[in-house]
Amino acid sequence: MDIINFSQKLKWIPPCAMRALERQLKRIPAVRRLINREYDVMLAELDGDLKPYAAEFPAHIRLPAEGVPRDDILAQMETMQQREAALWRDGFVSGAVYHGDSAHIEFLNRAYALNSQSNPLHADIFPSTTKFEAEIVAMTARMLGAAQVGGDDGICGTVSSGGTESILLAMKTYRDWARETKGIRRPEMIVPRTAHAAFEKAARYFGIKRVQIPVDEHFRADVRAAKKAITRNTIVMVGSAPSFPHGTIDPITELSELARQRGIGFHTDACLGGFVLPFANRLGYPVPPFDFRLPGVTSMSADTHKYGYAAKGTSVVMYRGAALRRYQYYTTGEWSGGLYFSPTFAGSRPGALSAACWAALVSIGEAGYLDAARRILETAAVIKAGIVEIPELRILGNPLWVIAFASDALNIYQVMEQMTRRGWRLNGLHKPSAVHIAITLRHTQPGVAERFLSDLRDSVAYVKENPQDEGTMAPVYGLAATLPMRGLVDDLLKRYIDILYRV
Numbered sequence: 001m002d003i004i005n006f007s008q009k010l011k012w013i014p015p016c017a018m019r020a021l022e023r024q025l026k027r028i029p030a031v032r033r034l035i036n037r038e039y040d041v042m043l044a045e046l047d048g049d050l051k052p053y054a055a056e057f058p059a060h061i062r063l064p065a066e067g068v069p070r071d072d073i074l075a076q077m078e079t080m081q082q083r084e085a086a087l088w089r090d091g092f093v094s095g096a097v098y099h100g101d102s103a104h105i106e107f108l109n110r111a112y113a114l115n116s117q118s119n120p121l122h123a124d125i126f127p128s129t130t131k132f133e134a135e136i137v138a139m140t141a142r143m144l145g146a147a148q149v150g151g152d153d154g155i156c157g158t159v160s161s162g163g164t165e166s167i168l169l170a171m172k173t174y175r176d177w178a179r180e181t182k183g184i185r186r187p188e189m190i191v192p193r194t195a196h197a198a199f200e201k202a203a204r205y206f207g208i209k210r211v212q213i214p215v216d217e218h219f220r221a222d223v224r225a226a227k228k229a230i231t232r233n234t235i236v237m238v239g240s241a242p243s244f245p246h247g248t249i250d251p252i253t254e255l256s257e258l259a260r261q262r263g264i265g266f267h268t269d270a271c272l273g274g275f276v277l278p279f280a281n282r283l284g285y286p287v288p289p290f291d292f293r294l295p296g297v298t299s300m301s302a303d304t305h306k307y308g309y310a311a312k313g314t315s316v317v318m319y320r321g322a323a324l325r326r327y328q329y330y331t332t333g334e335w336s337g338g339l340y341f342s343p344t345f346a347g348s349r350p351g352a353l354s355a356a357c358w359a360a361l362v363s364i365g366e367a368g369y370l371d372a373a374r375r376i377l378e379t380a381a382v383i384k385a386g387i388v389e390i391p392e393l394r395i396l397g398n399p400l401w402v403i404a405f406a407s408d409a410l411n412i413y414q415v416m417e418q419m420t421r422r423g424w425r426l427n428g429l430h431k432p433s434a435v436h437i438a439i440t441l442r443h444t445q446p447g448v449a450e451r452f453l454s455d456l457r458d459s460v461a462y463v464k465e466n467p468q469d470e471g472t473m474a475p476v477y478g479l480a481a482t483l484p485m486r487g488l489v490d491d492l493l494k495r496y497i498d499i500l501y502r503v
């Protein structure tokens, strides 16, 4: 890793000078060749892991001359599905599959199958999907503190394809709103360091400057820093309920009030917590205000495809007032294809996913979500208590059910690697180095919490005794944390995506 060692020796160079140096170095063909060779070596190791079916099933690199029999196709899919489900079904995975009971999956699949031809772009042909989507928004808004739903001043929204799309849509909405109503041409958004990457993605896509603010020792956004960060160009401020990395809830009362006083938007990202926090609150857990009950909260995102227990591919983005939502829409009367409009980024959309989402919400109901939240929070309490008893580990912040832990004594990524070898799939975090597990209904099955803690204790003991056994992921995470040439990490990640699309 010559080029990487070289880069690490340059840590003393300030970041902007480093970016310029990196650009210059990459223009030299010999350096480019060297970097490419090193990337190839690092990624070659991952190739096998990412393509486990290469030797087992035929690869289709062009359309088969004659169609493959349906039964053969389904048999292949069943083999793959069974192998992959073994990982998440028994509760070895952080987040990812949030419900997963077979009766629930079969029910959603039936709802999907009944609606598989539906496309809400054609509201005249599929009014059932329009009904489902309007009701998904209404049910979610009511759950999240909307006193009034619909109308000019009530809470309204749209269904999107996931948390990222909901966030992108909200940020684009604020950009267009601020341009039209305030003449802001150089928009800025204030985002806590722990907010989801989707906000940075929105900043890049829509030409919004992202102003990052720090978090305190409990991993909650720093309100004083937020106040100082407001400028004439600020269009929106963001808070998470809770954040993906540490599961902590930002001080949304204070932040949203600040935004309200200054006439800027405030977005609560409840993608992860929208379908848990209202019920945690009812169960008596300490949940600070975070939703539309706060007058300064002007938009929210809540993911039905996470703890709403819908199939993957739906989320809800909501706004205070119909006027704000209209900045999200795309409409044109100029196209030769006719009068055209779409509420979200996509044109045609899978109405079947909205139908299955509606079916999930209506079939589970308040009682079902309350019971699910109770089981998840009780399991999380067992896991938190177990981690606290491992002297080498400490929990970050005061999480309810997304539990991040770090170590001052050991390399936490080596602990994660050991957990992987014991069958677990946890999330590696960054800055500070940590690992998290997002508790889902899969973990509430009998014995799962105990198995997690027993494996965690064994992993910590192993790393203590074998610090030289780095494994494969620990060095990659370590590298990403320490490499001053940030572009090298981005390049590496782009090449990783390339591999995903290689046949």
Ligand SMILES: Cc1ncc(COP(=O)(O)O)c(C=O)c1O
Binding pocket: 162, 163, 164, 165, 167, 196, 198, 240, 242, 243, 244, 269, 270, 271, 272, 303
């Ligand atoms: C707090 C938060 N916001 C946004 C997202 C993005 O959601 P998605 O992966 O559905 O795009 C996530 C995903 O985990 C999240 O935890």
